[in-house]
Amino acid sequence: MSLQTDLIGLLGTDRVLASGLDRYLYGKDAGVYRGEVTVVALPETTEEVAEIVRIAARHGVPVVPRGAGTGLAGGAVPLGGGVVVATTRMNQIFEIDAANRCAWVGPGVINLDLSRAAEPYGLHFAPDPSSQSACTIGGNVANNSGGPHCLAEGSTVNHVLGLEVVLADGDVLVVGGKAPDPIGLDLRGILVGSEGTLGIVTKALVRLTPNPPDVRTLLITFDSVEDAAATVSGVIAAGLVPAALEMMDQRMTQAVENWLGAGLPTDAAAILLAEVTGDTPAVEAEADVIRAVATEHRAREIRLARDEAERALLWKGRKSAFGAVAQAAPDYYLHDTVVPRTKLVETMREVYEIGERYGLTMMNVFHAGDGNLHPLMMFDASEPGALERVHAAADELVELCVRNGGVLSGEHGIGKEKRDLMHLMFTPVDLDAQARIKEAFDPEGRFNPEKVLPAGSRCFDFGRPIPEGAWI
Amino acid sequence: MSVADAFRSFTRASAELAAVVPPAETVLAPSGVDELAAVMQAASDVRARVLVWGGGTHQGIGHRVAPDIVVSTSAFDRVVAWEPDDLTLVVEAGAKVDTVEAMLADRGQTAALPEWGGPATVGGIVAAAISGYRRLRYGPTRDRLLEVTIVTGDGRVVRGGGRVVKNVTGYDLPRLVAGSFGSLGVVVSVCFKLWPLSGGSATVAVDDPVRAAETLFRPVALLETPDGAYAYLAGTEAEVRSEAERVGGAVTEGFVWPDPPSGETVWSLRVPPALVPDGIGRLPAGWSFVAEHGVGHIRCAGRFDPEAVAELRGWAEEMGGAFVLEDADDDRIYETVDPWGTPPTGLTLQRRLMAAFDPAHVLVPGRLPGGR
Numbered sequence: 001m002s003l004q005t006d007l008i009g010l011l012g013t014d015r016v017l018a019s020g021l022d023r024y025l026y027g028k029d030a031g032v033y034r035g036e037v038t039v040v041a042l043p044e045t046t047e048e049v050a051e052i053v054r055i056a057a058r059h060g061v062p063v064v065p066r067g068a069g070t071g072l073a074g075g076a077v078p079l080g081g082g083v084v085v086a087t088t089r090m091n092q093i094f095e096i097d098a099a100n101r102c103a104w105v106g107p108g109v110i111n112l113d114l115s116r117a118a119e120p121y122g123l124h125f126a127p128d129p130s131s132q133s134a135c136t137i138g139g140n141v142a143n144n145s146g147g148p149h150c151l152a153e154g155s156t157v158n159h160v161l162g163l164e165v166v167l168a169d170g171d172v173l174v175v176g177g178k179a180p181d182p183i184g185l186d187l188r189g190i191l192v193g194s195e196g197t198l199g200i201v202t203k204a205l206v207r208l209t210p211n212p213p214d215v216r217t218l219l220i221t222f223d224s225v226e227d228a229a230a231t232v233s234g235v236i237a238a239g240l241v242p243a244a245l246e247m248m249d250q251r252m253t254q255a256v257e258n259w260l261g262a263g264l265p266t267d268a269a270a271i272l273l274a275e276v277t278g279d280t281p282a283v284e285a286e287a288d289v290i291r292a293v294a295t296e297h298r299a300r301e302i303r304l305a306r307d308e309a310e311r312a313l314l315w316k317g318r319k320s321a322f323g324a325v326a327q328a329a330p331d332y333y334l335h336d337t338v339v340p341r342t343k344l345v346e347t348m349r350e351v352y353e354i355g356e357r358y359g360l361t362m363m364n365v366f367h368a369g370d371g372n373l374h375p376l377m378m379f380d381a382s383e384p385g386a387l388e389r390v391h392a393a394a395d396e397l398v399e400l401c402v403r404n405g406g407v408l409s410g411e412h413g414i415g416k417e418k419r420d421l422m423h424l425m426f427t428p429v430d431l432d433a434q435a436r437i438k439e440a441f442d443p444e445g446r447f448n449p450e451k452v453l454p455a456g457s458r459c460f461d462f463g464r465p466i467p468e469g470a471w472i
Numbered sequence: 473m474s475v476a477d478a479f480r481s482f483t484r485a486s487a488e489l490a491a492v493v494p495p496a497e498t499v500l501a502p503s504g505v506d507e508l509a510a511v512m513q514a515a516s517d518v519r520a521r522v523l524v525w526g527g528g529t530h531q532g533i534g535h536r537v538a539p540d541i542v543v544s545t546s547a548f549d550r551v552v553a554w555e556p557d558d559l560t561l562v563v564e565a566g567a568k569v570d571t572v573e574a575m576l577a578d579r580g581q582t583a584a585l586p587e588w589g590g591p592a593t594v595g596g597i598v599a600a601a602i603s604g605y606r607r608l609r610y611g612p613t614r615d616r617l618l619e620v621t622i623v624t625g626d627g628r629v630v631r632g633g634g635r636v637v638k639n640v641t642g643y644d645l646p647r648l649v650a651g652s653f654g655s656l657g658v659v660v661s662v663c664f665k666l667w668p669l670s671g672g673s674a675t676v677a678v679d680d681p682v683r684a685a686e687t688l689f690r691p692v693a694l695l696e697t698p699d700g701a702y703a704y705l706a707g708t709e710a711e712v713r714s715e716a717e718r719v720g721g722a723v724t725e726g727f728v729w730p731d732p733p734s735g736e737t738v739w740s741l742r743v744p745p746a747l748v749p750d751g752i753g754r755l756p757a758g759w760s761f762v763a764e765h766g767v768g769h770i771r772c773a774g775r776f777d778p779e780a781v782a783e784l785r786g787w788a789e790e791m792g793g794a795f796v797l798e799d800a801d802d803d804r805i806y807e808t809v810d811p812w813g814t815p816p817t818g819l820t821l822q823r824r825l826m827a828a829f830d831p832a833h834v835l836v837p838g839r840l841p842g843g844r
Binding site (some may be wrong): 097099100101143144146150154155157158167173174175177178179180181182183184185186187188189190192193194198210212213233236237239240241278279280281282285286338339340341342367370371372405406407408409410411412413414418422425426427429430431432433434436437438439440441452453 | 555556557558559560580581601603611612614615624628629630631632634635636637638639640641642643644645646647648650651652655656667668669689690707708710711713714715740742743744745746767768769788791792793794796812813815816817818819821822824825826827828829840841842
């Protein structure tokens with residue numbers, strides 16, 4: 001029987017997609033890469049996922065898990081054909097346990113839907129990627145997603161208490177739970193951020209965070225990007241970890257303002273969006289610290305959001321920035337790298353230099369508080385050679401960040417995009433160790449092949465004989 | 473080649489250290505990463521059983537290991553990089569928790585490591601995934617671990633993670649190493665995410681810690697001992713004052729931490745956070761304890777009573793938790809009770825992961841759940 005027939009036998013014709021259009025649509029995520037899909041499966045239960053994995057194994061084809069496809073690094077783009085397992089229909093919230101501040105959810109639950117469901121209990125799911133109205137918890141787990149409020153709250157990995165996962169042999173494993181510190185090796189941490197290369201998450205137990213009693217949101221205007229970046233470093237150095245500390249440069253502010261009309265200062269070189277949360281005396285004191293540091297760094301204007309409506313508008317501007325840029329050029333390439341916060345000023349200067357050198361308009365909107373840069377390069381993909389130029393500039397950006405003590409990705413993942421840049425951060429021995437982790441989970445390389453680790457990672461060898469009776 | 477011969481050329485540990493570790497053929501204190509790597513290669517070659525030793529404060533956790541050699545990290549005690557303005561610290565594994573925290577406190581920062589440090593080392597705390605009392609606010613130790621460098625069972629030097637606060641670049645090796653008890657490798661150095669210490673802090677007596685957990689926004693800790701319950705608050709002075717008034721009770725400035733409980737046996741009871749009051753009620757009479765409300769952890773100690781222990785463990789495991797032996801006056805207790813309890817599911821996968829880092833299975837053999 002064919003792969004497709006087997007899958008239809010399991011899921012019925014409705015939940016197996018193999019038309020030309022479907023295979024085209026699922027061949028891509030929100031980034032620039034396109035892959036090749038054999039067939040798309042839409043499971044609704046853990047058992048179905050397990051059976052899909054077994055069917056794929058029988059047919060010797062890869063399995064590529066996929067959430068909402070909002071990723072940008074090509075993590076959900078199948079590179080060698082195979083079954084795309086889209087978990088979007090596994091969107092059930094099984095339990096909200098307010099007493100223990102956690103929830104068991106399906107991987108297809110949309111990030112914002114979870115926070116909305118938790119709202120009556122005064123709780124929310126802290127990771128808040130800009131794509132939160134579309135992206136799924138499963139995708140968040142796969143990419144260890146972040147968002148503006150990860151500065152104080154941490155990324156997805158800090159909010160995953162347990163996982164149910166289908167392994168390469170079709171077995172279902174549950175790791176972690178509501179009690180702290182599960183015994184044995186902590187497999188939760190290695191599964192979060194593994195980009196679908198180790199298993200398929202079929203349920204997640206996530207931590208829910210209490211909504212803050214009070215909040216202050218400040219919009220701070222600067223005449224230079226350097227002053228804004230120095231304010232970010234200065235706030236952290238002053239011993240304050242705000243709930244969020246976001247930066248937008250002038251080009252980005254103009255694009256957002258053009259679209260949203262939120263009253264953003266379009267003549268400012270950079271703006272900072274700073275938010276502090278907590279009890280009223282705390283947020284007032286912390287807002288004062290931010291004001292003082294910003295003033296010291298020549299802030300031109302410091303505006304406090306008067307009410308929830310104004311606060312919501314400012315955040316809408318920030319979170320929809322990537323939509324607003326469509327007016328600037330037909331295509332954009334959004335990057336994601338991290339530098340130590342103390343290196344922000346010099347790194348930003350070089351980011352613009354790289355843009356100029358490659359003749360690319362560079363727009364910036366990013367999580368400045370944790371040094372997580374998101375340079376956007378605007379281009380027109382129909383122009384010959386444009387995408388190649390973008391890729392070359394992107395690689396240079398990564399090299400710059402690593403040179404400044406940073407890492408390849410802060411929240412988007414490695415996927416295909418940065419796979420071949422892993423050597424910038426890791427030695428062959430480091431990469432070999434990572435490849436051995438992959439092998440321990442997925443000996444046949446069934447899950448999301450050719451992602452995260454560059455080809456040839458598993459080749460480091462001391463050239464020594466393996467001791468007799470060794471575990472291999 | 474005999475075990476003694478294989479390790480003849482390596483740096484011995486001090487006689488003081490050799491006197492406190494379990495009996496072993498050789499007690500080594502490699503002077504650097506290269507020597508440590510050579511030690512581990514030799515260990516894999518001759519299949520010598522290795523016990524890794526930091527400060528020895530959490531060696532009571534897990535099945536007993538009868539080692540051929542003990543490897544101390546005492547020579548690895550330097551601060552590699554401290555960037556106060558980045559709130560990150562890279563420190564070698566053998567550095568003492570107390571020394572590190574005192575250094576950080578001078579600049580108003582903390583790694584939120586356990587408050588009862590004593591001789592505990594950073595590497596030991598990471599390897600045992602021990603979190604301090606401030607976990608309710610700052611998260612468990614594994615949440616603050618950004619980068620780790622280990623020497624594997626076969627002598628490879630492997631680094632994972634990175635020195636920035638946000639990172640998804642390859643598999644999260646630091647989190648796998650946290651709580652691995654030396655089974656994947658000897659921790660050589662780690663990078664922690666730091667937190668600024670607040671200007672104001674107070675310890676406030678509370679009548680009802682469960683209510684306090686609901687009322688307070690992000691307390692540093694909510695601890696209960698047989699002597700009473702306390703909320704630990706931090707923030708600006710105005711904030712601490714207003715929060716303290718809200719929960720009532722006598723206020724002491726600063727943090728007054730309870731001593732960890734001690735007794736014939738010391739245990740870690742782990743249950744869903746809301747079950748902490750229930751857990752306290754189930755402790756055998758006369759046991760001392762420090763319960764962490766909001767976290768789901770009760771460290772408790774007292775006379776060893778196999779029946780009471782079995783009952784408590786049965787309940788904890790039924791609730792999805794665990795009841796783990798952390799220390800015992802007499803090693804024979806480990807023969808009468810499994811220190812971990814029921815092993816987790818997925819042991820085969822756990823063993824494959826260990827084999828990936830320690831193919832000859834020489835690192836702390838048998839220490840982890842399931843006797844691996």
